[in-house]
Amino acid sequence: MGRRGSNGQGTAADGLVARAVxxxxxxxxxxxxHALDGGASLLAASAEQWPExxxxxxxxxxxxxxxxxxxGWRPADLVRxxxxxxxPAHLAMAADLIAAEGRRHPAAALDRRWREQLRELACEVWWGPDSDYLAAFAERNRLDRFALATAALELLRAWALLxxxxxxxxxxxxxxxRAGTRPAEGEPRMLGRIRALLAKAESTEYPEEAEALTAKAQQLMAQHSIDEALLAAGAAAKDAPAALRIGVDSPYEGPKAMLLDAVAAxxxxxxxxxxxxxxCTIVGFDADLDAVExxxxSLLVQGTAAMHKAGSRRHRDGAPRxxxxxxSFLVAYAARIRERLTAATERATADAAAGRHLREDGTEERLLPDERLLPVLAAREEAVRDTVGRMFPKLVSQRVRVSDGDGWAAGRAAADRAALHGRSGSIER
Known part of the structure; x- marks a missing residue:
């Protein structure tokens, strides 16, 4: 917090910063x-006053x-x-200012996804408790006082206008x-294994290996979601839908949002x-939100790679893509993924209702059919719809235009090749 000196210099610096911002x-x-130049000049004018x-x-x-x-904003939102x-300098400063504010909150006051965002954004206080942050930042990023003051004012303006x-x-x-969210010690072992399988699937150069790894991850993911639903149904404290945000970056935001909607549905x-x-804001139960993310x-990585590969080729007349x-490629990819995932989910639910259960090691076991499953899943879907209605009472639909037939055909073909298949009788997502 701002320090007050006996000569009033701290108070003057507080007023100077507030006036400039x-x-x-x-x-x-x-x-x-013009305003940025004036504000930055005010802040950077005196080397002696710079620490204050x-x-x-x-x-x-x-x-x-x-x-x-x-x-309503969260760390990843502000960075986005x-x-x-x-x-880049604004990005580095954004992470620092979020980390500095975070010193006010113990870990127990943060929910799981908030902590995950801070970790993924590498938000940490790297400067000393008694050091001059701006001087340390300027040295680390090779900025003079005026350039640094300008960046700080631009950053604070962007956040103030949200x-x-x-x-x-x-x-x-x-x-x-809220009650029912994942505990502070971290995510379940199942999710860690799923994450590792998907990372390997995206990095391998062999399509067959990628398909096998992704199929295993999807099977575990689906069973984890069903297990969580049945566990929550038998608990005294009833679970409720939650929400998270996922960035959808340019270019081709529309098709990417369509792909996310397909996975979410x-x-x-x-x-x-x-x-x-x-x-995009995704509303659902915790286990399902993890699966969507x-x-x-994983599918966006696969689809983008396939799009670049197909787009690098030329049309039959020699013209570039x-x-x-x-x-059109990505729209078709999202549409076909929706069809395949919908069919896979229906098969997965039928298998689970019939008592076919997938162990964490990937083998199956037969259990007695659970008559609770279908009503439990239906109730959870209704709860999600009700939550969306309360959170977003005014929604409009938006169409995404397709104008290239070759792109549409290539996108559907790429979706058919995407690693979604599991073996017969297994659970897919």
């Missing part, structure tokens, strides 16, 4: 450069980041906003993680796309 935030786009400016800026950023949390509109959005989890320090989740912010990431080809 406010004038940049209030500036229309047409005069933004650093402390004041961290204190101001603490409050700014906290307001973003209250408005910066990545879409600013540069509107409130529908929250997808508790706010640190204000609400305890097959896993009894629903998707709401916020195109202007570059993410893992499977979408176009953006329309790639757009």
């Amino acid at each position: 406010q004038q940049v935030v209030a500036a229309p786009d047409g005069v933004l450069d 400016v650093s402390r004041a800026l961290l204190a101001y950023a603490d409050r700014a980041v906290g307001r973003c949390w209250t408005a 906003v910066v990545r879409r509109g600013l540069g 509107p409130p959005i529908t929250p997808v989890g508790p706010v640190p320090g204000q609400t305890a993680p 097959a896993n009894r989740c629903q998707v709401v796309w916020a195109k202007e912010f570059g993410f 893992l499977l979408y990431t 176009t953006k329309a080809f790639r757009q």
Whole structure:
């Protein structure tokens, strides 16, 4: 927090930072450069005052980041906003300011996905407790005071202009993680194994190996989801749908959102796309949300690689592939994946209802048919629909245009080759 010196310099630095940020935030786009130059000049003018400016800026950023949390934003969301509109120095500073604000919250005050985001974003306080953060950042990133002050003001402006959005989890320090979410010690061993299988499937050069690895991961994923549903149905404290956000980056955001929607629907989740912010909100139960995140990431890697391979070829007349080809390719890929996943989910549910159970080691065992399963799954799907209706009362549908027949045909063919197959009688997702 900002430190107050006996000579009042700390108070002056606090006011200086607040004034500079406010004038940049209030500036229309047409005069933004002028406001940035003026604000950065105010902050960077005095080398002697720079340490106090650093402390004041961290204190101001603490409050700014906290307001973003209250408005429904999460760490990955704030970083995504910066990545879409600013540069590498802004990204590094965003992670630092999120980490600095995070010192206020013990780990027990954060839900599992919040902790995972902080870890994936490498948010850590790397500067010393008594060091000058801005000086250390400038040295690490080779920036002068004026360039660094400009970057800080641009970053704080981007966050200050964010509107409130529908929250997808508790706010640190204000609400305890909801009952039924995964405990603090980490994800289940099953999910760790699924993650490892998918990573191997994406990295291997042999299609047959990738298909076998992905099939095993999908089988374990489906059984994990069904096991979680039955376990929750028998628990005294009833589980409830949750939500997460997944980034959908340009180019071809529409087809990517379609692919995510296909994966989510097959896993009894629903998707709401916020195109202007570059993410989709997925609503479902925890185990199903985990499945959607893992499977979408894997299928997007496969689909993008297939699109680039097909797009590198030329048309029969020698003309290069176009953006329309790639757009149509991904739309067709998503549509065909939807068909295959829907059929696979129906088979998986029928197998589970008949008592065919997949062990973690991949072998099957026969159990007595569980008459609870179908009503439990139907009730969970209804709960997801109700939650989406409460979270997003005003939704509109959007169509994605297909304008290249070759791209459509190639995309469906690539979806047919995607690693989704399991052996006969196994559970697929």
